[in-house]
Amino acid sequence: MRHIKKMIGSLLFLAISISSCNSQPSQIQTPTDTLPIHIQRFDKALLQFIETQDTALEQELLKEYPAMLEITGKGILNLQSPAVPGFFDQLVTYYSEPTLKNLYEDAVHEYQDVSDIESQLGKGFAFLKANFPDMQVPACYMHVSGFNQNVLAADSLLSLSIDKYMGETYPLYQDFFYDYQRIKMQRPLVAADYLAGWLMSEYPFEGNENVLLDRMIYEGIIKYIVHLALPEITPAQLMGYKEKDYAWCTANELTLWNTIIQRKHLYTPDQLTTSKYLDDKPCTFLSDETPGNIGTWIGWQIVSSYMKENNVSLQTLMQQQNAQELLSQAKYKP
Template sequence: MKYVITLLFLFVSLSSLYSCTSNSKQRNDSASIQNQGELISIKRFDQDLYRYLQNPSSLQQDSLIGSYGKFMEAFGTVTINNSDISVASYFSDLKGYFSNPMLSQIYKDALDTFSVVLPYEKELSVADELIRKYFAGKQLPTLGMHVSGFKANTIVLADFISISSDRYLGTDYSGYKDFFEDYQRQQMKPEMISRDYLKAWILTEIPISNKRKDLLAEIINEGKILYTLQLLLPNWGEAALIGYTSEQLDWSKNKEKEIWKVTVDQNYLFTTDYMTILKYLEEAPYTATISTDSPGRLGAWIGWQIVKAYAANTGASLDSIIKESDMQNILKQSKYNP
């Protein structure tokens, strides 16, 4: 069984509270979807597993396997390093893992925080309609929610994407302080969930190449993701989409010419050096190749500007942008020159 465990905290995150129902147009769109009976429903593995952990039984085990079999293989790999749901040790290991007092409290806090997920279901339903518009024949797969104990942020299967809700309990959540730095906690907010479901799906749509990627390819792929998110979440601001504060976004805009000049002058653009690429794209307090005053992930931000310019200059459809594999062609036709 093949599946992908995606650690989205290597990428972007939401930086300011966003209300899923604050915009009247979005409310109307959500209501329209509800009336059509197409509202997305998030499958609550977290709740179902918790009920089992409180009162274990073979009947409940069979029910979990029947409802979540393939996902439970991936979930077991993430949490207990055991993917064999057919052996008795699988469920005993799960019970042992979640019996830890700290993790047990985190689990309860996650269930309390996300006792209601309707706002996310509405927002994702609107985004799904836009996916159908921009990607003919495509739509979101089944979406789920789990608690991993601060491990994999998302688990992605061919027909199922699940978010680990304990990674979204809020910047000031007390359980985070011993495990995450300030710049990481800035991202760990409930309102990130819709964005991260969509990002996980977008990643499955970008063609995979066996060719060793250079920095240009990596930042343009990040730019494709952000550009797609911008179209699927049209009510969100740029800072929220990439996970910057307004001050970080302003810094990036004001220093755009200098960022690009350093990248080109230092011959970074076509480097395949892993550490250089990581410095441009990893979640970090700043982008080490540019400035200690900068926000992290400036490579993703520059890639976003290139893709936006390419779309504007060529009129290319979103689907064709995602599928375009010639990154130098994207850069050339974008005429990007801040």
């Protein structure tokens, strides 16, 4: 019986995937061209300065990367403007800590060549631009945060911390992260996190962060759009799940939804309860087999149902601020 259940779950997952591909709303634009994306290597330039402490490089950094210095200082080091005396000294002190320095060097080595990521971003941002014509394509950078601020975004600027994508077997990760966290810390997810970070920057969450429905719909919209932009990334990868966990969710979708409704968690404005559904930690409060971030996964299913029922553009979807209205129009029936 267990074998049959697993097989049914896998077949159901396949059927849903095929159905989703075949029923894409006609208002979604699929571009034929890509955009030329070049990732600017702030991470390399800063490492050179950290290693040499050549004061001449300070001026080069200020000239080439003024915005990155600004948001790195504020977002990672709680420092003010680079113009403040002692800014670069504190920068050197922070990144010279031995463990962080080794991590920094490993990250730059691992990401010496990023042409594959630039190619993915070229396709991904071309998709976003086709569906959000007024959206500005950001200048893309890389930085190292020391497991701190993963995404840095400002006007027309987006940077990702590459030390968070060293692969789930990277030795240092064993001391700092759980298995369910490390599965997301892999190179195939770099481009996806760039796109998600920019969408969240351009369309920040405006609902009630303590209400599960509001959060799950917003997160589900982001996953839905990123998956369309980068279809080569499997839904399981995008969720940070193993394939067997994704198949389990598909096979138990109705039970999961009914449990949320029966426990009256969907609308209860309780931050602690809501966070349990969106945390990477396995949702064992629902069942021993429920993976983490199940709220986002269900939100993605609701959004997919909404887009099948309503032939709207992605811009209209992204601007939908009423989660209850979206749920009603989705006619969601797991």
